[in-house]
Amino acid sequence: MIKILVDAMGGDNAPQATVAGACLAAEKDKELYIILTGRKDEVQTELNKHKYDKSRFEIVDCPDVVDMNDIPTEAVRKKDSSLIRGFWMLKKEEDICALVTAGSTGATIAGGQLILGRIRGVKRPALCAGIPNSRGGVTLLCDCGANAECKIEMLCQFAILASAYAKAGFGIQNPRIGLLNNGTEEHKGDPLRQQTYQCLKQLNGINFAGNAEGRDIMLGDFDAVIADGFSGNVALKSMEGCGKLVLGVMKKEFSSSLSSKIGYLFMRKAIKRMRGQLDFDKAGGALLVGLKKPVIKSHGSSKPETIAASIANAATVHRNALIPAIDKLLEESGIDRLSEIINVGE
Amino acid sequence: MIKILVDAMGGDNAPQATVAGACLAAEKDKELYIILTGRKDEVQTELNKHKYDKSRFEIVDCPDVVDMNDIPTEAVRKKDSSLIRGFWMLKKEEDICALVTAGSTGATIAGGQLILGRIRGVKRPALCAGIPNSRGGVTLLCDCGANAECKIEMLCQFAILASAYAKAGFGIQNPRIGLLNNGTEEHKGDPLRQQTYQCLKQLNGINFAGNAEGRDIMLGDFDAVIADGFSGNVALKSMEGCGKLVLGVMKKEFSSSLSSKIGYLFMRKAIKRMRGQLDFDKAGGALLVGLKKPVIKSHGSSKPETIAASIANAATVHRNALIPAIDKLLEESGIDRLSEIINVGE
Numbered sequence: 001m002i003k004i005l006v007d008a009m010g011g012d013n014a015p016q017a018t019v020a021g022a023c024l025a026a027e028k029d030k031e032l033y034i035i036l037t038g039r040k041d042e043v044q045t046e047l048n049k050h051k052y053d054k055s056r057f058e059i060v061d062c063p064d065v066v067d068m069n070d071i072p073t074e075a076v077r078k079k080d081s082s083l084i085r086g087f088w089m090l091k092k093e094e095d096i097c098a099l100v101t102a103g104s105t106g107a108t109i110a111g112g113q114l115i116l117g118r119i120r121g122v123k124r125p126a127l128c129a130g131i132p133n134s135r136g137g138v139t140l141l142c143d144c145g146a147n148a149e150c151k152i153e154m155l156c157q158f159a160i161l162a163s164a165y166a167k168a169g170f171g172i173q174n175p176r177i178g179l180l181n182n183g184t185e186e187h188k189g190d191p192l193r194q195q196t197y198q199c200l201k202q203l204n205g206i207n208f209a210g211n212a213e214g215r216d217i218m219l220g221d222f223d224a225v226i227a228d229g230f231s232g233n234v235a236l237k238s239m240e241g242c243g244k245l246v247l248g249v250m251k252k253e254f255s256s257s258l259s260s261k262i263g264y265l266f267m268r269k270a271i272k273r274m275r276g277q278l279d280f281d282k283a284g285g286a287l288l289v290g291l292k293k294p295v296i297k298s299h300g301s302s303k304p305e306t307i308a309a310s311i312a313n314a315a316t317v318h319r320n321a322l323i324p325a326i327d328k329l330l331e332e333s334g335i336d337r338l339s340e341i342i343n344v345g346e
Numbered sequence: 347m348i349k350i351l352v353d354a355m356g357g358d359n360a361p362q363a364t365v366a367g368a369c370l371a372a373e374k375d376k377e378l379y380i381i382l383t384g385r386k387d388e389v390q391t392e393l394n395k396h397k398y399d400k401s402r403f404e405i406v407d408c409p410d411v412v413d414m415n416d417i418p419t420e421a422v423r424k425k426d427s428s429l430i431r432g433f434w435m436l437k438k439e440e441d442i443c444a445l446v447t448a449g450s451t452g453a454t455i456a457g458g459q460l461i462l463g464r465i466r467g468v469k470r471p472a473l474c475a476g477i478p479n480s481r482g483g484v485t486l487l488c489d490c491g492a493n494a495e496c497k498i499e500m501l502c503q504f505a506i507l508a509s510a511y512a513k514a515g516f517g518i519q520n521p522r523i524g525l526l527n528n529g530t531e532e533h534k535g536d537p538l539r540q541q542t543y544q545c546l547k548q549l550n551g552i553n554f555a556g557n558a559e560g561r562d563i564m565l566g567d568f569d570a571v572i573a574d575g576f577s578g579n580v581a582l583k584s585m586e587g588c589g590k591l592v593l594g595v596m597k598k599e600f601s602s603s604l605s606s607k608i609g610y611l612f613m614r615k616a617i618k619r620m621r622g623q624l625d626f627d628k629a630g631g632a633l634l635v636g637l638k639k640p641v642i643k644s645h646g647s648s649k650p651e652t653i654a655a656s657i658a659n660a661a662t663v664h665r666n667a668l669i670p671a672i673d674k675l676l677e678e679s680g681i682d683r684l685s686e687i688i689n690v691g692e
Contacts, residue, residue: 134591148528148536182494182579190494190576214583218591230536231577233528237560238581242588245480245564249623253616263612270599270606277595 001033002315003096005089006307008038008046009065009082010103012300015039018102019046021307026056028308029315035089035096037062037082060085068300072106076114087111090293098314102285102298102307109146112291119323121330123151125290126158126229127297128165129236130283133218138283140166140224141180141217144236146288150228155179155196156335159206161289162224164329168320169287169313175223178212180231185211192228200226205332214238243278284310287317294322347379348661349442351435352653354384354392355411355428356449358646361385364448365392367653372402374654375661381435381442383408383428406431414646418452422460429453433461436639444660448631448644448653455492458637465669467676469497471636472504472575473643474511475582476629479564484629486512486570487526487563490582492634496574501525501542502681505552507635508570510675514666515633515659521569524558526577531557538574546572551678560584589624630656633663640668 006022008015015038022034033056036043040061047057064081078084083103090099101108105127112125127146130138142162147154159177166175179197181189186197188211200208212225214235227235250271254264264271276282284306285298294317298310352368354361361384368380379402382389386407393403410427424430429449436445447454451473458471473492476484488508493500505523512521525543527535532543534557546554558571560581573581596617600610610617622628630652631644640663644656 132591134594145528180580182491182576213587214580214585215587215590217584218587227580230528231580234526234560234573234577234581235584238563238584239560239588241559241561241564242585243592244561245478246589246592246620246624248480249620253620254613256616256619259612260616263609263616266605266609266612267600270602270609273602274592274595274599278592 002031002318003033003035004311004314005035005037005086005096005099006311007083007086007099007101007103008036008043009062010101011298011302013302014102015043015046017302017304018307019043020050020304021302022311023047023050023052024304024308025311026053029312032056032311032315034058034311035060037086037089039063060089066104066107068104070104070107072104072110075104075107076110083107084111084115087115091116097318098294098296100285100296100298100307100310100314102300102302105145105297108288108295108297112288112295116291116293116295118290119292119326119330122161122290123154123157125288126161127286128162128289129286130170131217131236131239132278132280132282135221136277138170139217139220139222141232141236142224142226142289143229144227144232144286145229147229149230150192152192152196152199153335155192155226155228156199156203156338157290157330158226159200159203159208159224160329160333160335161326162226163206164322164326165287165289165317166223168322168325169317172223174207176207176209176221178209178216178220178222178225180225180227180235181211181213183211184213199338202338203333203335205329240280243280247275247278281306281309284313287313289326292323294318348377348664349379349381350657350660351381351383351432351442351445352657353429353432353445353447353449354382354389355408356447357644357648359648360448361389361392363648363650364653365389366396366650367648368657369393369396369398370650370654371657372398375658378402378657378661380404380657381406383432383435385409406435412450412453414450416450416453418450418456421450421453422456430457430461433457437462443664444640444642446631446642446644446653446656446660448646448648451491451643454634454641454643458634458641462637462639462641464636465638465672465676468507468636469500469503471634472507473632474508474635475632476516477563477582477585478624478626478628481567482623484516485563485566485568487578487582488570488572488635489575490573490578490632491575493575495576496538498538498542498545499681501538501572501574502545502549502684503636503676504572505546505549505554505570506675506679506681507672508572509552510668510672511633511635511663512569514663514668514671518569520553522553522555522567524555524562524566524568524571526571526573526581527557527559529557530559545684548684549679549681551675586626589626593621593624627652627655630659633659638669640664
């Protein structure tokens with residue numbers, strides 16, 4: 001049995017979308033046991049709208065809710081909120097495997113660091129999202145928003161974290177790691193990028209494949225691209241914006257004339273596949289990686305399918321023992337021995 | 347008469363595309379006088395393939411070419427190359443209005459700074475590209491690659507430069523300026539962004555409209571988004587990558603079955619319009635803004651249409667007196683009086 005906590009009150013469409021997503025996930029994966037944190041009555045009302053296996057669902061009543069306007073460090077003090085109660089349970093109850101939330105990103109990062117805690121040796125957890133790529137799979141982008149300012153050691157650790165996640169979450173055996181930069185040549189970028197490049201080359205157990213430009217996230221043959229949380233966030237949102245523009249223009253153009261409408265009827269399937277290949281929620285939410293247990297942050301606007309994908313993803317990384325794998329890779333990588341380069345650089 | 351220099355040897359498709367583009371531009375705008383720099387025989391051979399008005403074309407023989415592998419500061423010494431000769435002519439001959447090149451970005455920036463020179467008071471020139479947006483126009487992104495590391499004063503100057511360009515190049519009267527950041531709230535971002543935000547609020551003559559996220563470049567209602575050259579470059583290339591992925595998937599899917607192919611016939615026009623709205627070369631190349639005369643850097647892979655758009659754009663900013671407008675706005679903005687904030691920040 002895989003016990004997963006779901007913050008039933010997190011996100012714009014909660015608790016409808018969160019509960020529906022949990023039911024969807026539990027139906028697909030019979031090994032799942034779902035703990036929903038939230039206002040009991042509201043959550044039960046939503047649950048009753050679905051057929052669900054009562055023996056695999058549990059509601060933990062949490063009268064409070066973390067608001068999107070709460071300052072993260074203050075949100076962490078809301079012990080009776082669905083999100084923060086979730087973090088405390090995740091920390092204390094050994095048999096709970098993971099937490100999924102579509103709530104406030106800031107509060108999730110704060111809860112992860114201050115309550116659950118980091119894996120030994122990890123400086124800062126990172127948000128690691130799966131971006132759809134031209135191969136029909138996903139390229140991980142790590143960090144895409146948790147740490148606006150990064151140092152060499154953090155970027156190197158992100159490479160280790162993302163590498164372990166690519167393996168445990170997506171079955172990629174020897175994931176190709178890129179460093180997000182403003183050009184592909186070795187000397188490109190600011191001193192942070194130049195020095196990180198040299199360190200990444202020397203890490204053991206990491207298949208460092210050089211610099212990646214913005215376009216390589218979706219088009220290149222990298223399995224994970226490493227970035228500081230500022231430029232990673234800019235990249236993620238720039239791609240999302242472009243994707244949305246395309247879908248918007250498509251929708252408008254495809255109903256712009258009778259001829260287009262007829263054409264659409266013939267192309268429905270192709271267009272559906274196209275939308276699927278551009279789906280930024282394909283892999284569910286972003287994994288907040290580097291914590292003692294998997295925490296997945298789904299989009300605030302998550303639909304039931306996105307929540308279900310996030311839960312499925314949490315189950316996968318648990319099954320494939322992501323956390324011990326990170327421990328091992330951190331140890332093997334020899335990142336400690338790089339402290340000389342790192343200290344000179346910083 | 348508007349005299350524009352075109353580096354006939356710059357870019358992957360030179361001199362075919364550059365010469366064809368110059369002919370296209372000259373045909374559309376009878377006021378243009380084109381000076382092509384490059385290997386005379388090769389350029390003349392290309393010119394002969396087109397109908398062109400001999401009285402408005404001139405070739406300046408340059409036996410040398412700047413290579414993409416040349417280190418920028420060394421490229422600048424190639425005085426007989428089509429690009430560097432262009433820069434010297436632009437500097438020395440008062441009646442030449444602008445330079446268009448699809449050659450090396452690094453050499454173009456170096457030539458601009460070291461030969462042509464900056465406008466008085468401008469710290470560093472910036473690459474300012476026009477990104478297609480959801481309103482059917484373009485949003486300027488400044489800087490998108492010239493300066494990997496930026497200080498507060500540079501970002502504030504970019505706002506002034508981009509504002510003047512939006513007005514002179516695209517007829518936008520009171521351009522809305524955004525600061526590229528990892529969130530929209532005022533306190534977001536690293537110290538550089540937080541301090542720049544405060545400075546931008548205080549600049550005169552600039553319509554600062556707050557922080558812009560990556561997605562707002564294509565979807566928001568900003569006319570120009572200000573960025574350091576590193577994250578601006580990441581944003582630009584991330585959007586280009588997404589756009590290319592979409593067009594690739596579309597091409598594949600639309601020929602994937604008989605039904606799709608039939609549908610395509612009905613939708614040809616709509617799809618063509620869609621491609622048009624996603625065209626990153628809509629405005630031609632990026633303006634290297636902050637120099638004493640307009641210099642436009644077109645994509646290395648520029649087609650004749652892109653070169654023609656770049657030339658037309660150069661003519662427009664000349665007609666609308668961009669350079670004096672920058673001078674005036676720099677003066678009016680009161681950026682000098684902000685030195686206290688700026689110096690505390692840096």
